[in-house]
Amino acid sequence: MPARPRALVTRFAPSPTGGLHLGHAHSALMGWRCAREAGGRFLLRIEDIDPVRCRPEYAAAILEDLRWLGLDWDGPVRVQSRHLADYRRALDRLAGDGLLYPCFCTRADIAREIAAIGHAPHGPDGALYPGTCRRLPAGERSARIAAGEPYALRLDMAAALRRAGGPLSFIERGEGRIRCDPARFGDVVLARKDIPASYHLCVTHDDASQGVTLVTRAVDLRPATDLHRLLQALLGWPAPHYRHHPLLLGADGRRLSKRDKAPTLAALREAGHSPEAVRALAMG
Ligand code: GLU
Numbered sequence: 001m002p003a004r005p006r007a008l009v010t011r012f013a014p015s016p017t018g019g020l021h022l023g024h025a026h027s028a029l030m031g032w033r034c035a036r037e038a039g040g041r042f043l044l045r046i047e048d049i050d051p052v053r054c055r056p057e058y059a060a061a062i063l064e065d066l067r068w069l070g071l072d073w074d075g076p077v078r079v080q081s082r083h084l085a086d087y088r089r090a091l092d093r094l095a096g097d098g099l100l101y102p103c104f105c106t107r108a109d110i111a112r113e114i115a116a117i118g119h120a121p122h123g124p125d126g127a128l129y130p131g132t133c134r135r136l137p138a139g140e141r142s143a144r145i146a147a148g149e150p151y152a153l154r155l156d157m158a159a160a161l162r163r164a165g166g167p168l169s170f171i172e173r174g175e176g177r178i179r180c181d182p183a184r185f186g187d188v189v190l191a192r193k194d195i196p197a198s199y200h201l202c203v204t205h206d207d208a209s210q211g212v213t214l215v216t217r218a219v220d221l222r223p224a225t226d227l228h229r230l231l232q233a234l235l236g237w238p239a240p241h242y243r244h245h246p247l248l249l250g251a252d253g254r255r256l257s258k259r260d261k262a263p264t265l266a267a268l269r270e271a272g273h274s275p276e277a278v279r280a281l282a283m284g
Helices: 022-037 056-069 084-096 107-117 138-146 157-164 199-209 219-235 265-270 275-282
Strands: 009-012 041-046 100-103 152-155 169-172 176-179 189-191 214-218 241-245
Touching (some): 009 214, 022 041, 022 056, 022 241, 022 275, 056 265, 056 275, 084 152, 084 189, 084 199, 084 219, 100 138, 199 219, 265 275
Parallel strands (some): 009 041
Antiparallel strands (some): 100 152, 152 189, 169 176
């Protein structure tokens, strides 16, 4: 009997750091349409792992905005901050495989170290970590942990690449197989001193645990996919397909984002726009 094709599962995964704007609506509509046209499932996930930047009232407003736009989602909304134990378990597995190390450095320490070296290669998340704490003697490491010094957890990239084995790639819908180069991230932080798990870890964990088969998101997150593929390989999680859509640009040709004061959906609604009109704007 031929295998039954897997039902398509997409998701929209906003971070509640402010109101949704047209760029978010574009992303949400892309995922929703892909799922609905294929008779698949569309999931909603609130990525609120950063307690400083995220607020519950923004999360509530996101749900309200999406309902107003006419989007519906399947099953309960997953709220990342309620699943910290899941992320901890994933970190423990990586640590058990010897792929993580504690990093005690402050930003100032790292800047000093980079200045001393004279240069630092840059990756998608900024300057690469020079590896200071990777080289700490085991005794010093455990003494500092025992003394209660705060630390982040970094992925030992060289060890992770060795463990992953062969080259990694992902399927970009409309383009085909794309070769990954996760080494560009260097020893990336997977748990910060103040945040128990990073975006990269949580997003990969949840796409796997929620059975997402097609990740639709803006192209500015495409570089992160290289690292996500590595985490999937290390943790034995399936690789979804990806569709990175272009950023929605304003009339002035600049990207729409919170930082650039793009109008929020709430403001457009208050100004009297109908959901249909906003959907049309969001689809460009
Ligand atoms: N939470 C991320 C953001 O709002 C998006 C995550 C994703 O789609 O992979 O930028």
